[in-house]
Amino acid sequence: MPESHRQERCRKMEKQELRCGYTTGTCAAVAAKAAAVMLFTGRELQHMNLMMPKGRSADLPLFHVDIKRSEASCAVKKDAGDDPDVTHQAMVFASVQYTDGKKERQAQGIYQLKGQEGKGPLYLKAGEGIGWVTKPGLSCPPGMPAINPVPRDMIFGGVEEARREAGFQGSLTITIWMPEGKSLAEKTFNSRLGIQGGLSILGTTGIVKPMSEDALIATIQLELHIKAVAGMKQVILVPGNYGEAFIRETLGLSLKDGVTCSNFIREALKTAGKEGFRRILFAGHIGKLIKVAGGVPNTHSQYGDRRMEILWDCTAPFSVEKEGIKHKILTANTMEEAAGILKDHGILEPVMGEVMNRIQKHMTLWSEGAEVEVVTFSAMYGILGMSRGAMELIRLFSRPGAEGIEQEV
Structure with missing residues (x-):
C-alpha cells in the first residue's frame, strides 16, 4: 500500500469516515438479476437495483453487457469501499439462460431452488475463478462451489423477482464467475480453509465494512x-x-x-x-x-x-x-x-x-x-x-x- 494511501486511510480511521462497500455476494446477485431482466426484455441496462438483507438496497452500474436469444450476461465491478479487500475493483460476472434442467439434474456441484406454484427450478453453478470446497466445516458442503448461503439466497431471490415480473414459469440456469478469481485467491486464506481453484462468493449483510x-x-x-x-x-x-x-x-x-x-x-x-x-x-x-x-x-x-x-x-x-x-x-x-x-x-x-x-x-x-x-x-x-x-x-x-x-x- 503506498505511503500516501496509508496515511489517508489512517486519517479517515481517526475521523471514523471509512466508506463501506459491497460484498461479492451483492455484486453477483445484482449481476444475476440484471442478466435475468435483460434476458426477458431484450433491453440493455446500465445499472440494476437489488434489495439486500436488513432492508438496504444496492443500485450498481453494469459492465460487459451481452444479450443473446437464450442467454444474457453482465458484470458488476466490486467496490470494497475503504476496506483493503483483494477483490476490490474485480469484475463479478453472471449469466442467466433458459434451460430444461436435464443437464443440471445430471451434473454435480449445482445448487437448486425448487420452483413454487408450478414454476420450474432455478439452478446456480460456478464458472471460472470461483473456488470449490474440499473440507468440511465451512458454510458450503464439500464438493460444492464456494457460494455462501446468504449470497445464494440473494442471487436466487433477484432472479426469481425478475422471473415473477416477466411472468415466466420455466427453469433458468445462473452462472457466476470471476476471471481474476484464481489469481486473487492466492492472496487470501482460501487454500488453508479448504477452498481450491478460486474465490468465495461471500457476505451476510451485503455490505463490506472496513476490516475490523x-x-x-x-x-x-x-x-x-x-x-x-x-x-x-x-x-x-x-x-x-x-x-x-x-x-x-x-x-x-x-x-x-x-x-x-x-x-x-x-x-x-x-x-x-x-x-x-x-x-x-x-x-x-x-x-x-x-x-x-x-x-x-x-x-x-x-x-x-x-x-x-x-x-x-x-x-x-x-x-x-x-x-x-x-x-x-x-x-x-x-x-x-x-x-x-x-x-x-x-x-x-x-x-x-x-x-x-x-x-x-x-x-x-x-x-x-x-x-x-x-x-x-x-x-x-x-x-x-x-x-x-x-x-x-x-x-x-x-x-x-x-x-x-x-x-x-
Whole structure:
C-alpha cells in the first residue's frame, strides 16, 4: 500500500469516515438479476437495483453487457469501499439462460431452488475463478462451489423477482464467475480453509465494512474450527510472517498444521481451547511475545508498548551488581538490542527462561487448560527461549503426515 494511501486511510480511521462497500455476494446477485431482466426484455441496462438483507438496497452500474436469444450476461465491478479487500475493483460476472434442467439434474456441484406454484427450478453453478470446497466445516458442503448461503439466497431471490415480473414459469440456469478469481485467491486464506481453484462468493449483510478486529478474529476462529473438524488435536499458532518463516525455515514445520493469529493472542488461544485442541505450539518473535509475558492479550501497538518495562521486570532478579543494566534495558529501541545487552552481561539465558515461564503461564490460562508450548526467537540471535515440552511437540509435528491428528495408541 503506498505511503500516501496509508496515511489517508489512517486519517479517515481517526475521523471514523471509512466508506463501506459491497460484498461479492451483492455484486453477483445484482449481476444475476440484471442478466435475468435483460434476458426477458431484450433491453440493455446500465445499472440494476437489488434489495439486500436488513432492508438496504444496492443500485450498481453494469459492465460487459451481452444479450443473446437464450442467454444474457453482465458484470458488476466490486467496490470494497475503504476496506483493503483483494477483490476490490474485480469484475463479478453472471449469466442467466433458459434451460430444461436435464443437464443440471445430471451434473454435480449445482445448487437448486425448487420452483413454487408450478414454476420450474432455478439452478446456480460456478464458472471460472470461483473456488470449490474440499473440507468440511465451512458454510458450503464439500464438493460444492464456494457460494455462501446468504449470497445464494440473494442471487436466487433477484432472479426469481425478475422471473415473477416477466411472468415466466420455466427453469433458468445462473452462472457466476470471476476471471481474476484464481489469481486473487492466492492472496487470501482460501487454500488453508479448504477452498481450491478460486474465490468465495461471500457476505451476510451485503455490505463490506472496513476490516475490523471482529472480522479478523472471525477468520482466525474459522481456520481453527476447520482444523478441529478435520480431527486435529494439536495446532501451531504464529502471529505473522516472521513466525511463519521461522517454523518453516528453522523448525522445519509446515503451516498446514498452523494458523496465523496476528495480534489476537488471547482470542486465538481461547478459541483453540474451546475447539478441543489439547496441545498448542506457539512460535513468535520476541518483539511480540515479550508483551505476552506481561499479560498483554493483544500485541498491537495501539494497546501500548510496554516491551522494555516487561523485559526489565523479568531481568531484575538476575541483574544484581550489573551496573547500569536497568537504564540500558529501559532505553533500548528494539528487542534485538535488548537481547544483545543481556548477552553482553551474561544473563540472556536465565532472563529468557523467566520470560518463557511467564508467557507459558498466560497462554495456558487463556487457552483454558490446553498444553501450550512456546518458542521465541529473534532475527539476530535465533532461538532465544523454548518451553520444556516444546521440542517434543516440534518432533510430533515433524513426523510425515502427522498433520496434528492424534493417533490412537
